Amino acid sequence: MPLLYRWSPLALVFLISAIACAAGVFLLPARHGPGLRAQLTIAIIAAAGLFLVNDSAGILKVRAIKSYRRASLQAPEGDLVLEKWSPISRVAVFRPEGRAHSETITVTNDAGAPTLLYRFDGNYAGLGWIRADCRQVVNLLKHGADSLIIGSGGGYDTLAALAFGQKSVTAVEINRVIADLTTGPYAGYIGGIMADPRVRLIVQEGRNFVAASPRRFDIIQITMIDTWSGASAGAYIFNENSLYTKEAIRDYQAHLRPGGILSVTRYYRFDEALRLTNLIVDSLEDAGVRDIQDRVAVVVEQRRGFPWATVLLKNGPFTPGETATILETARKAGYGVVYAPGAPEGTLEPSAYAGIFRALIAPGRYGDRSRAELVDAYPKDIGASTDDRPFFFFMTRLRDTFHVDSREHTARRLAMPILYGMASFLAMMGLVSILAPLALSRRADLRGVHGRSQSLAYFSALGAGFMLIEISLIQRLTIFLGHPSYSFVVVLAGLLFSSGLGSLASDAWNPAGSRRKLLGVLGAILILGLAVVVPMYDQFISLMWLDRFRRILLAVAVIFPMGFLLGMCFPMGIRIARAFHEHLVPWGWGVNGVFSVFASVLSLVIALNFGLKAALLIGLGCYAAAFLVILSLSPAPAVSTAEGRAAPP
DSSP states (O other): GGGGGGGGGHHHHHHHHHHHHHHHHHHTTTSOOOHHHHHHHHHHHHHHHHHHHHHTSSSSSSOOOOSSTTTSSSEEOEEEEEEEOSSSOEEEEOOOOOOOEEEEEEETTTTEEEEEHHHHOOOOGGGGGGGOOOOHHHHHOSSSSSEEESSTSSSSSHHHHHTTOEEEEEESSSHHHHHHHHTTTTTTTTTTGGGGEEEEEESSOHHHHHHHHOEEEEEEEESOOOOOOOOGGGGGGGGGOTTTSSHHHHHHHHTTEEEEEHHHEEESSHHHHHHHHHHHHHHHHHOOOSOOOEEEEEEESSSSSOEEEEEESSSSOOOHHHHHHHHHHHHHOOEEEETTTOGGGGGGGGGGGHHHHHHHHHHHHHHHOOHHHHHSSSSOOSOOOOOSSSOOOOOOOOGGGOOTTTTTOOOHHHHHHHHHHHHHHHHHHHHHHHHHHHHHOSSSSOTTTTTTTHHHHHHHHHHHHHHHHHHHHHHHHHHHHHHHHHHHHHHHHHHHHHHHHHHHHEEEEOOHHHHHHHHHHHHHHHHHHIIIIEEEEHHHTTTTTHHHHHHHHHHHHHHHHHHHHHHHHHHHHHHHHHHHHHHHHHHHHHHHHHHHHHHHHHHHHHHHHHHHHHHHHHHHHHHHHHHHHHHHHOOOOOGGGGGOOOOOO
């Protein structure tokens, strides 16, 4: 991961090749002559050389990116001027473009999630157009404020805060490459705002920064922060997002001073702002706040094809003067007010859709049913997302899976058919690949073999259980560690290394009494999972204030003992299966692989609909099933190895 800041992953492909060839040289059996060793040495030198020159010579490079146009799947980046990589994303910088108010440079993350660098000459008096941006209404309500910007990107919100004369700006950006653009090659282009003495730029994940910060702020601003790296396939709606959950709202509220305001901007027409509004209201209800209708305001931009809406949450009631400011500014700037405390009916957006926002915020005044009934009746799932179900952009209920909205963006319409179609396809192919050979192949016919069904069930449970536990931990730790790149590396490396050690340790055990020992290992997995891993699942979020190094150590400390025990189950099961019949060994490998692949998709289906903890518990349930299978398994009959069977364990 550190290498990704210096070299592209395309160059690192050559480095990995060189490492693989080096492993071949060291592991090459002595019976092979010097010729093969010399060939591998030449391959190492060639791969290492290609690694060093790739990024400058462009031997391997990105020549096309995902296209958002319906007519094509890919498109070239003809106006690309700079490309940089990090463990988080590929950052692409393009030629300047003219805008209505100023010139800008577009910067993309993984060919999506654009942020803009605004040309600024240092003249704040010339930034009057910012006052007409509904995203900045919070800066109209608070003056001389200490402002926290989560996801500062190219610096637009920082520029706006300075233009409004805020006292201090803490700008938090997760991607070091983008932060470096604003302080390095493009610092002059944006007017050197990040070097302003009022500005403090921090490279850190926003949720983690808030949890760890001892400070409280007058303004916390989050403007269109997300990751669309899977957008072309619709996969972005499955992304974990720690910024838009009930627990996150609670963290933001805890870091607002009395009278401070949280400002969050999301899309209006895709129901994102609607779900965000319900998320905020639900969080306030959980906190026992009684005057919710006095603490929330919503404004919407009207001139864009895909308008933004900004939802405001105040730590205390909005005053009549603040409501008047919102209404007057909206009238002058030309954006709409969906809801503001005490605003006259004639000043609010008249659409039925805007009425749903009002019914969520003040159901007693604007609705004829409770908020819970309104949320349940809405065509999409706009219920409050949580850290256990952090899929803010996923709004399809299980019961509505096959009711496709033709008005949705193509990426959103494709997402669910792809996911559930793949799950169904893998389930079908799994059954076919197991049942058909058993029925058709004489060599693989195990119908007369003692323990056949139990052995196949055992390895199936291991395959599904391991993958469910692994993927649920990756998704949960994405929030804890701050990004999927970190959680994927930590969980995958931790589990594979510890389970490898467990496999090695099991091989050293005396084969005698394998069944009893395996039952002990499976029981230990269940006890450790229920006594340590599941409770830590909830505690991870409360420890987000730790620095990244200590968070990684904590994650490894939880993963390692579990992985060690999980790694013992497969080789011990193989030893038991071999005692019944040698043919059960390849079948054990086969069904384990089949169920691992199926569970990799099933885990996401479970997490989306029931939560990450449910996926973990079902994974532990698979090991409980494996325990029952081994418990029900009678000893193998003592048969001579000449008949293809080994002595019983």
